[in-house]
Amino acid sequence: xxxxxxxxxxINREWCKGCGICVHFCPKNVLELDDTDKVxxxxxxxxxxxxxxELRCPDLAIEIETEQDD
Amino acid sequence: MKxxxxxFVQGNEVCVEGAxxxxxxxxxxxxxxxxxxxxxxxSYRLPQKGGxxxxxxxxxxxxxxxxxASLTGSKVMTATSGPGFSxxxxxxxxxxxxxxxxxxxxxxxxxxxxGIPTHVSQGDVNQARWGTHGDHAIVTxxxxxxxxxxxxxxxxxxxxxxxxxxxxxxxDEILGHMRERLLMPEPGELPLVERLRTSVREGVDYHPYLxxxxxxxxxxxxxxxxxxxxxxxFHDMWGFPSDNPKIVHGLLRHLVDKIQNNVxxxxxxxxxxxxxxxxxxxxxGSSARSANHVVVSRRPRGERLGLLELxxxxxxxxxxxxxxxxxxxxxxxxxxxxxxIMQEVRKAVDQPEKVFLANRIDGVxxxxxxxxxxxxxxQGKGV
Amino acid sequence: xxxxxxxxxxxxxxxxxxGCGHGxxxxxxxxxxxxxxxxxxxxxxxxxxxxxxxxxxxVDFHTLHTIHGRxxxxxxxxxxxxxxxxxxVPMGDGDALAIGGNHFIHAARRNIDLTAIVMNNRIxxxxxxxxxxxxxxxxxxxxxxxxxxxxxxxxxELATAAGASFVARSxxxxxxxxxxxxxxxxxxxxxxxxxxxSQCPTYFGRKNRAGSAVDMMEYFKNHTTPIGSKAxxxxxxxxxRGVFVEKEMSEYCSEYDKIIEKAMKxxx
Numbered sequence: 001x002x003x004x005x006x007x008x009x010x011i012n013r014e015w016c017k018g019c020g021i022c023v024h025f026c027p028k029n030v031l032e033l034d035d036t037d038k039v040x041x042x043x044x045x046x047x048x049x050x051x052x053x054e055l056r057c058p059d060l061a062i063e064i065e066t067e068q069d070d
Numbered sequence: 071m072k073x074x075x076x077x078f079v080q081g082n083e084v085c086v087e088g089a090x091x092x093x094x095x096x097x098x099x100x101x102x103x104x105x106x107x108x109x110x111x112x113s114y115r116l117p118q119k120g121g122x123x124x125x126x127x128x129x130x131x132x133x134x135x136x137x138x139a140s141l142t143g144s145k146v147m148t149a150t151s152g153p154g155f156s157x158x159x160x161x162x163x164x165x166x167x168x169x170x171x172x173x174x175x176x177x178x179x180x181x182x183x184x185g186i187p188t189h190v191s192q193g194d195v196n197q198a199r200w201g202t203h204g205d206h207a208i209v210t211x212x213x214x215x216x217x218x219x220x221x222x223x224x225x226x227x228x229x230x231x232x233x234x235x236x237x238x239x240x241x242d243e244i245l246g247h248m249r250e251r252l253l254m255p256e257p258g259e260l261p262l263v264e265r266l267r268t269s270v271r272e273g274v275d276y277h278p279y280l281x282x283x284x285x286x287x288x289x290x291x292x293x294x295x296x297x298x299x300x301x302x303x304f305h306d307m308w309g310f311p312s313d314n315p316k317i318v319h320g321l322l323r324h325l326v327d328k329i330q331n332n333v334x335x336x337x338x339x340x341x342x343x344x345x346x347x348x349x350x351x352x353x354x355g356s357s358a359r360s361a362n363h364v365v366v367s368r369r370p371r372g373e374r375l376g377l378l379e380l381x382x383x384x385x386x387x388x389x390x391x392x393x394x395x396x397x398x399x400x401x402x403x404x405x406x407x408x409x410x411i412m413q414e415v416r417k418a419v420d421q422p423e424k425v426f427l428a429n430r431i432d433g434v435x436x437x438x439x440x441x442x443x444x445x446x447x448x449q450g451k452g453v
Numbered sequence: 454x455x456x457x458x459x460x461x462x463x464x465x466x467x468x469x470x471x472g473c474g475h476g477x478x479x480x481x482x483x484x485x486x487x488x489x490x491x492x493x494x495x496x497x498x499x500x501x502x503x504x505x506x507x508x509x510x511x512v513d514f515h516t517l518h519t520i521h522g523r524x525x526x527x528x529x530x531x532x533x534x535x536x537x538x539x540x541x542v543p544m545g546d547g548d549a550l551a552i553g554g555n556h557f558i559h560a561a562r563r564n565i566d567l568t569a570i571v572m573n574n575r576i577x578x579x580x581x582x583x584x585x586x587x588x589x590x591x592x593x594x595x596x597x598x599x600x601x602x603x604x605x606x607x608x609x610e611l612a613t614a615a616g617a618s619f620v621a622r623s624x625x626x627x628x629x630x631x632x633x634x635x636x637x638x639x640x641x642x643x644x645x646x647x648x649x650x651s652q653c654p655t656y657f658g659r660k661n662r663a664g665s666a667v668d669m670m671e672y673f674k675n676h677t678t679p680i681g682s683k684a685x686x687x688x689x690x691x692x693x694r695g696v697f698v699e700k701e702m703s704e705y706c707s708e709y710d711k712i713i714e715k716a717m718k719x720x721x
Contacts, residue, residue, distance in 0.1 A: 015465050019472030019654075024667040025626075055484070055628040058476025058666075059466060060456070096534050117716035122533050122709060127559040131526035134519065138499070138530025141517065142538070146530075164520050292497055292515040292531060293538050299510055301518040310464070310510060311518075 004049040004066035009041040015061035022053035022062055075254040081245040082107035084216045084252050085149070085175055086115060088223025091255065092262060095121045095144035098135035100128055100154060103187045104243040105177035108149035129154035133161035133174070140170045141300065143265060143291035145227055149175035151243075152185055155194060155201070162236055163202035164302045166325060169234040169279070169287060171265070173226045176238060177246040178355075180433045189433030190243040192355055195410040198238045199384050205322060207329035209336055210238040210384040214358035216252045219245060221260065222338065222381055228263040229336060233328050234287050240383060242406070244356035244435055265289060270296065279321075280307040285328055329385050337390055338381035343369060347376025349445065350395055351428075352415055353404035354380040356435065361404040363438040364445070383411065391418040400448055401425045406436055456483040459493065461513050468507055470578075472666025474625040474651030478543070478572050479508055481628050485635035497540045499528045501553060504578040504653075505545035522552030525560045528567050536566070536706035539639060543570040546587040547577050550606055554586070561615035564643045565705035569617075570635070571608050571646065574653035582656030593660045608648040609697050618643035620698035624650040624673035627694060634696060643704050650677070650692070 009031075018037030031053060032042040039062060041047065051064045079087075085108055089097075097116060099109040109125065116123045122139070126132040129150050136146035150158060155176045165172055178194045180186035194201075198210040209229050213222040219241065226237040268288035270276040272295035281287050290296040299309040304318045312318070329336070342365055344350060353361035358379040365377045378394050380387070395401050395415075401424055403412035409427045416422035428444040430436040446452060460483065469476050486496065496514040500506035502521035509516040515538075519527045524542050532540045549557055549571045560567060576594060577583040584594035589605035612620045619641040623631040631649060638645035652658065652669035663669050678684040680695035 017466065017471035019666050021472060021477075021666055021670065025670070052628070055480065055632070056477055056625070056670075057480060058469065058471075058473055058625075060460070060476070060480060060483075061466075096530070098530060114716075117709075117713040120713055120717070124529070124533055124709075126526065126529070127555050130523060131529070131556055131559070134523045134526035135530030135533070137519075138517070138527040138532075139534035140530075142531055142535040144534045146534075160520055161523065291535075292517075293494065293535050295494060297493060297513055297515050299516045299518065301510075302520055303518070 002068070004068045006044070006047050006049050007065040007067055009044065009047070010063040010065055011039055012061045013038045015059045017059050017061075019058065021056050021058065025056060026053055073253075075256070077252045077254060078249055079216065079252055080107060080247055080249050081216055081219050081241060082177065082247070083111060084219045085223050085239070085241065086111045087252070087254065088220040089147050089173070089227070090115060090119070091220070091260065092224045092227035093145045093264070094147055094227070096136060096139040096146045097122070097148065098124045098126050098132040098139070099148050099150065100126055100132050102129070102151045102154045104179055104246045105149045105151045105154075105175060107246070108175060108177070129157040130161060133158040133165075136172050137161060137165050137168070137170045140172050141292045145171070145231075145265070147173040147175065149177065151177050152179045152181045152187070152194070153183070155197065159201040163204060163206065165236040166202065166206045166208065167302050168300050169325075170236065171230040171234055172236045173230055174236055174238050176240050178240065178242040186433040188243070190356065190406060190435055191431070191433065192242055192357065192406040193410070194240065195383060195405075195407060198240050205326065207326045208238065208384050209233070209235060209329060209382070210240050211338060211382050212240045212355045213245070213381055214355055214362070214379060216250050218381065220252060220255070224260050224262070225338065228261070231263040231265055232286070233332070234289070235329065240355070242355050248356070267291070268296065272296075277307040278309050279305060281324065281328075333385045333387055333389070336382055336385060337387040339387065339390065340379040340381065341394065342366070342377040342379070344376040344378060344394055346374055347398060348374040349376070349400040349402065350398040351375065351377045351402050351404050351441070352380065352391070352411070353377065354383060354411065357404050357406050360436050360438045360441055364441045367438065380411070386414045386418070388414070388418040391415055392420065395419050399424065402428050402441075402445065402448065404428045404436065404441055406430050456480075456487050459483045459486060459513055460511055464511055467511055469504060470655045472652065472654045473504070474574060474649070474653070474666070474669075475505055475508065475572055477625040477628060478570065478631070478649050478651060479511060481631040482541070482543070482570070482635055483512070484632045485639060488636055489639060491539060495537070495539055497531055497538050499524050499531065499540060499542050501544055501548040502579070503545040503548045505543055505548060505572040508543045522548055523556060524548070525553060525556040525567065525569065529560060529565055532565055532567055533706055533709065539568075540566070541568045541570065541639065543572060545578075546571060546573040546575060547585040550608065550611070551586045558611070558615040561612055561617040561644050561646065563705045564616060564618050564702050566642055566644065568638045568645045568647070571648045572651045573608065573648055574651045574657055576653050576657040578653050578656050582660055595660070608646070612646035613698050616644070617646045617698065618700050618702045619645035619696070621646070621696040622648040622650070622692070623694050624670075624677055625652060626670040626673040627677070630694065637696065637699075641699065643702055
């Protein structure tokens, strides 16, 4: 199976509560909270699309879109 | 010729026959005297028609289980007595709030607490009315003989389906355990009200809690094409929680009005010699048998006695009682408690001071002699 | 279908606090259901009262939000009346095992095909942080200001002893395992119990200096281990994760069908 290629970090800022779970557990340190405590992809190119942020988000606020998803 | 439709049975058995006639599909219960025979018989009879019986771990669970089963489209019932009825009160309130058709039989015994389990009482009348917390309306019906037990049981199902409400069948130990004749009605002889289901098609917005113009709420069974929410919280027309004051007010009014505005449709009663009665006995349940005996036996001696037998206790038919009692000199409420219905009769009539109580509260059935003695006292004749 | 197709989006963001583990349980549950390929009309979610119980309002299935502790009793009525439905019962620790403890053991004993999820955050969150039967000795709570002196139930042992035919435990940190276990539990024919160690940073965390949601999940990561691992032998205090019980046993509704068959014999 080919490695999934990242298309986008789809972040729902309305739903994100800034708990920081995704930021802390990201294995590649891709994510950060901005000054309004909403998550954003600070180091997008480091993302390996493991989707652990998506799976652990208590607010269903982050989704990793990959080209394989199409 | 032998009529195979004539049975000589216990009242609890009659209740079972009535429930099956009405289309009972699901029963959950817990053993308790003096209602246990209902569970025993249904454990035998229900699977014979493909219905389901389950003995739950307590009465709380029994009440909850029938609510769950009702949501799948089944006609449901539970049966209990005294302490078990106390345990059911919270879930009964849920059924009122979520508008779940279901029938709860309480074969009354003496209380409070464990009380006097194998003896008769009518002490749960007010508990049936106000047992669960919060403002609400409730339907409670009863009967005094086996033919009427059958009919009121069928009617309980009909009312619960019509108004989407729990209905309490408030029988008592004497009715439950006494044996007498029952003439089984033929299929089709008594009208049956079936579950009103929505005609809203799949994909079209269905409002489970939006009453039609006639006040009825068509249901959609769990497992069907409409997925909605059911909750004990105040809720909007989709069933989702709301604390919007308008919605809260509107729902509470609806829950109460759908019963209170239909007092006359729900009211069941029987009357004997009321036209010229100077003294009207008001009674219900098994005590109405003794009251009736007094009336029928004293009439030939010229005593102008009459009997108003109430079958619907809640919503209490205040207007009916006021009209029927307008010309009476005395009104004597015959019941086996400390005057629970007497209080309502006093509220109903123009002169509460002419309402008296003939009761027994010692676990012993009230006899015609007991009633006669009290009538003599009221009339100043001594015992 | 994407997991968004299984939620009622108009009620999001949900009411749970930032970092609440219950949202992660919801997330895993939706993924487990997504993989099952069932129709939404075949699924019923029944909950009681508490933070955990709000889960039913957020999912687009037939949903029944009941009274405190009694969700399994309602579920028993739904399932028995219409056994073809898949009935999932998410509960909190107090809901499932304090007020609902009796229904829990009896549903397990009957082996009725329900999926019970115990979202265990060791506290009553909705009422503001009182101790629950899963808090355990030494814990602080608003009703245990000095210290809790109750011992906790072990949900897995309790469920096993009561007769549940599928018993598992995972945590909100181990989301892949959790999703897999939830899927197995739903597919299992019989009473399934899944205990999920879940974090309540707002009340349990703050009262017990357990840190943030992240710290509490780190704790789940570092203080749990797969069943029968070597680590468990070396560190007996580790909490085991995985499927503890999975056995084939006759299921209650199927047994009742046989009763119906027996009762109907010679009658039609």
